[in-house]
Structure formats: structure tokens, C-alpha cells
Amino acid sequence: QVQLVESGGGLVQAGDSLQLSCAASGRTFTTYALAWFRQAPGKEREFVAALRNNKALYSESVRGRVIISGDGSKSTANLTMSSLKPEDTAVYTCAASLLLYKIDQYYYSSRVYGYWGQGTQVTVSS
Numbered sequence: 001q002v003q004l005v006e007s008g009g010g011l012v013q014a015g016d017s018l019q020l021s022c023a024a025s026g027r028t029f030t031t032y033a034l035a036w037f038r039q040a041p042g043k044e045r046e047f048v049a050a051l052r053n054n055k056a057l058y059s060e061s062v063r064g065r066v067i068i069s070g071d072g073s074k075s076t077a078n079l080t081m082s083s084l085k086p087e088d089t090a091v092y093t094c095a096a097s098l099l100l101y102k103i104d105q106y107y108y109s110s111r112v113y114g115y116w117g118q119g120t121q122v123t124v125s126s
Contacts, residue, residue, distance in 0.1 A: 002026045002096045002115040009092060009120030017082040020120060022094030024075045033097040033107045034077035036068065038090035038122075047108045048092070051077050057104055062088075084124045093119040 008020040022034060035050035035057075049068040050057040056068050067080045077094060095113035099106075106112050 004094045004117035006094045006117045006120040009122045011123045014124055014126050016084050020079040020092055022077040028075045030098050031074045031096045032100045035095045036079045038092045040090040045110055050107045052107050086124050086126045089124050091119040092122050093117055
């Protein structure tokens, strides 16, 4: 079991920066990836970024504006977002995968993540 708790969401203006934090506890030593997904109203859940063995993976929609970082312990995944846009408004959720794949591409899919946090709302006003 892995428990995930997100923090750092809120209301910001377009162009602002924001950092989200994900704290994992439990069987984190068996975690192969920590990721952030987001879901806007009326839209499907979307991959944002992931940390896999300290390697960062990014969605093309946020590449260059988002940095995912951890502390090397597999128990933290921070998401620093800059130049925020109204279309970044969504519930951002942290997820953990206990599945090991040799190919990074698998970690872009929500299907490999078995543990999810409650999510934190990010609202970007124009």
C-alpha cells in the first residue's frame, strides 16, 4: 500500500508560477514511478509528468513550463509549474506505480498507476 497526499494547489493568475507537492508513504521502496496527472472539467485525465528512477518524463503540452523533482527517496514528487495559463486549470493528482517496465512510454499511461491521491485544485484566472 502507498498513500499519497498532495498539497500546494490554489488560485493564481495567468503567467504566475505554482508548486505542487506529493508526499508518499507506505511501501514507497517498491515504487517505480511517481507521476502527476490532471483532469479539467469535462475532459479526460491527462498525464503531466513523472519521475522514474530520477528520470523526468513530461507531457508535450507542458514541456518547458513544468519541472518535476524529487528528493531521491521515492517518497516525494514536486511539480513546479510556470507561465501558467487558464487552460492549466484542473484537479492535479499524484499517482504511484509499483510496476516495473523497461520502456518509459508505459509510465505516460494512467493504467500503470495503482495508487492515487485525492487531488488538489489549481485554478488559473485570465
